[in-house]
Amino acid sequence: MxxxxxxxxxxxxxxxxxxxxxxxxxxxxxxxxxxxxxxxxxxxxxxxxxxxxxxxxxxxxxxxxxxxxxxxxxxxxxxxxxxxxxxxxxxxxxxxxxxxxxxxxxxxxxxxxxxxxxxxxxxxxxxxxxxxxxxxxxxxxxxxxxxxxxxxxxxxxxxxxxxxxxxxxxxxxxxxxxxxxxxxxxxxxxxxxxxxxxxxxxxxxxxxxxxxxxxxxxxxxxxxxxxxxxxxxxxxxxxxxxxxxxxxxxxxxxxxxxxxxxxxxxGFVLSENSYNFVLLDEEVWNLYSEVESKRGLEIKKQILEGAGYSGDYSIKADEISFRLMAALRLLALNGTLEPGFDRRVMDWHDVVMGQTDLISPDNERKALIMLQSICQKVAKQAKNELAILSNITEKYPEAGFHPFALYFLRQIWKESSEIVEQTLLYLNDKLSRL
Structure with missing residues (x-):
């Protein structure tokens, strides 16, 4: 204080x-x-x-x-x-x-x-x-x-x-x-x-x-x-x-x-805020749409909704939310329309319920790689936004931005960048040991 x-x-x-x-x-x-x-x-x-x-x-x-x-x-x-x-x-x-x-x-x-x-x-x-x-x-x-x-x-x-x-x-x-x-x-x-x-x-x-x-x-x-x-x-x-x-x-x-x-x-931000996080819902659902078939997407969304794990996927500087990992672990389960998928979903439920830590080392690795891919995209976006905002007053002089409005917005993207970069460091270390 x-x-x-x-x-x-x-x-x-x-x-x-x-x-x-x-x-x-x-x-x-x-x-x-x-x-x-x-x-x-x-x-x-x-x-x-x-x-x-x-x-x-x-x-x-x-x-x-x-x-x-x-x-x-x-x-x-x-x-x-x-x-x-x-x-x-x-x-x-x-x-x-x-x-x-x-x-x-x-x-x-x-x-x-x-x-x-x-x-x-x-x-x-x-x-x-x-x-x-x-x-x-x-x-x-x-x-x-x-x-x-x-x-x-x-x-x-x-x-x-x-x-x-x-x-x-x-x-x-x-x-x-x-x-x-x-x-x-x-x-x-x-x-x-x-x-x-x-x-x-x-x-x-x-x-x-x-x-x-x-x-x-x-x-x-x-x-x-x-x-x-x-x-x-x-x-x-x-x-x-x-x-x-x-x-x-x-x-x-x-x-x-x-x-x-x-x-x-x-209308302000704190210079240090332990509650800061980056929400990744949009990125997670985009990845689901890229990886899954239309029917597979429907099935897995129903599973997430039924278990109470639909949305609110976030990362903090020192924490990856359990909800986020639950969604990615489910996405990493292959063969949605193939025999044996129900058995794998039961394994997923065991992890969600805390009865076991992992579905399998291969599933965990796939989920972490997916998160790494998402974070890399968000890191690139944050970098691009900061570059744009650094020159936006010259590009739109007639807009008349309040100086603190622009500063606060840059601060938001800077914080997002820092959280994502810290998460990427953790993921790189974690994947190197799997």
């Missing part, structure tokens, strides 16, 4: 925000907004060279012990589906995400809103998130991330249409909202919401809430916390299980996410 000291931010909007909290009896905390410098991210494109990245985070104003509550947000400061029912009623089909995003748009327009000090501190843009990338960058996302990004874009569109329809159905006069306004609000909710566990279990789309102060805390996989709604105190609390010294950045943990998930949902 980064132990660098921060510098307190003296910002008019933040000072108004803190005054607003104090005037409305928000519980005091040992946190303040600060700038932190980190040499974890180095931009090395031809037109931009930045060795130190300045980022905002919450700094400890005095020592914090493990077990302390670092933020306590009273119910009155939580924007939830339940609190919004007083404004929009309950007789609608909008999800909690949809209604919170709609409400943010309307709060942004209301210059006299009680919430204005909080709204003024929300991000102005989300240009480092893949959903905001220009098409030329989206086209260079890893295939799984590209598919999820396009789905997220579609989710925003359908949610916007649902909210537009809802506004039109209300008796109160409300000016139409634009797609751009709603996208901004939707992404605010997506990147900053917390998940409630003790309130309104009937909420459609999950019990989520916006919580001032809490949403300024940054993420690291090393942070250990307890969080939840304290019914007795009527507050949402976060308790740190890590101690902090005065001046250090205080973190929370968003969950066990790899950098692809973090980039899609929050």
């Amino acid at each position: 980064d132990k660098s000291k921060g510098t307190v931010i003296h910002d008019i909007k933040y000072e108004k925000f803190m005054t607003w909290l104090h005037e409305n009896n928000f519980p005091e905390s040992k946190l303040t907004l600060a700038n932190f410098t980190s040499n974890a991210f180095k931009l090395d494109s031809r037109n931009l060279e930045l060795n130190l990245l300045l980022k905002k985070g919450m700094m400890a104003t005095s020592d914090i012990e493990a077990g302390e509550v670092i933020v306590s947000v009273p119910r009155d400061f939580l924007i939830t589906n339940d609190s919004l029912s007083k404004t929009y009623g309950t007789n609608h089909s909008l999800s909690s995400h949809q209604i919170l995003a709609l409400h943010l748009v309307l709060l942004l327009r209301d210059k006299q809103s009680w919430w204005k000090p909080y709204i003024d501190l929300l991000p102005m843009h989300f240009n480092t998130m893949p959903v905001k990338y220009a098409k030329v960058l989206v086209d260079h996302l890893p295939s799984a991330l590209k598919e999820e990004t396009l789905q997220q874009k579609e989710n925003i569109r359908t949610d916007y249409l649902a909210c537009t329809k809802f506004i039109q159905s209300r008796k109160e006069k409300t000016d139409p909202i634009s797609a751009e306004e709603y996208e901004w609000a939707w992404l605010c909710v997506n990147t900053r919401c917390i998940h409630m566990t003790k309130m309104d279990n009937r909420t459609k789309g999950g019990n989520i809430a916006l919580a001032p102060m809490l949403d300024f805390l940054n993420h690291t996989t090393e942070a250990k916390i307890d969080s939840g709604f304290n019914v007795r105190k009527q507050c949402f609390e976060i308790k740190t299980l890590n101690p902090y010294k005065k001046g250090e950045q205080v973190y929370i943990n968003y969950g066990p996410h790899d950098n692809l998930a973090i980039l899609k949902e929050y």
Whole structure:
């Protein structure tokens, strides 16, 4: 965990925000907004060279012990589906995400809103998130991330249409909202919401809430916390299980996410993330289609589905998933339509169930060679993508990429390359000893 000291931010909007909290009896905390410098991210494109990245985070104003509550947000400061029912009623089909995003748009327009000090501190843009990338960058996302990004874009569109329809159905006069306004609000909710566990279990789309102060805390996989709604105190609390010294950045943990998930949902990556992996589903299914006949492919897919081993084939820097090896061991079984195949499938099931380690040395060798072939293709793809991205700003100067968007995308491919290369080293060693 980064132990660098921060510098307190003296910002008019933040000072108004803190005054607003104090005037409305928000519980005091040992946190303040600060700038932190980190040499974890180095931009090395031809037109931009930045060795130190300045980022905002919450700094400890005095020592914090493990077990302390670092933020306590009273119910009155939580924007939830339940609190919004007083404004929009309950007789609608909008999800909690949809209604919170709609409400943010309307709060942004209301210059006299009680919430204005909080709204003024929300991000102005989300240009480092893949959903905001220009098409030329989206086209260079890893295939799984590209598919999820396009789905997220579609989710925003359908949610916007649902909210537009809802506004039109209300008796109160409300000016139409634009797609751009709603996208901004939707992404605010997506990147900053917390998940409630003790309130309104009937909420459609999950019990989520916006919580001032809490949403300024940054993420690291090393942070250990307890969080939840304290019914007795009527507050949402976060308790740190890590101690902090005065001046250090205080973190929370968003969950066990790899950098692809973090980039899609929050618009950044971690310089070191133990959860990183490379998903090889597309490559595995392509290999199945190349090796098997149409009927053989159907049979083996049914076997995988029946055993619960269809998809989710991944590698990490120091691990090849059991699911991946199960799929390749099955693919390495010859003679799908020949006598004796059922017996070989039973041997495969024995390995899947942990009753034996190998089907046979020959089967294991074939499976490892298949994985080696897949990794070589992915390594080549990653190398090509990095080469393309290194010159993409010169090729598409009109696209106006956010520098960190491009950096983060290159970081994703670099991490994939490193994981695949480490796997290839392991496979070369393993095959040489078989």
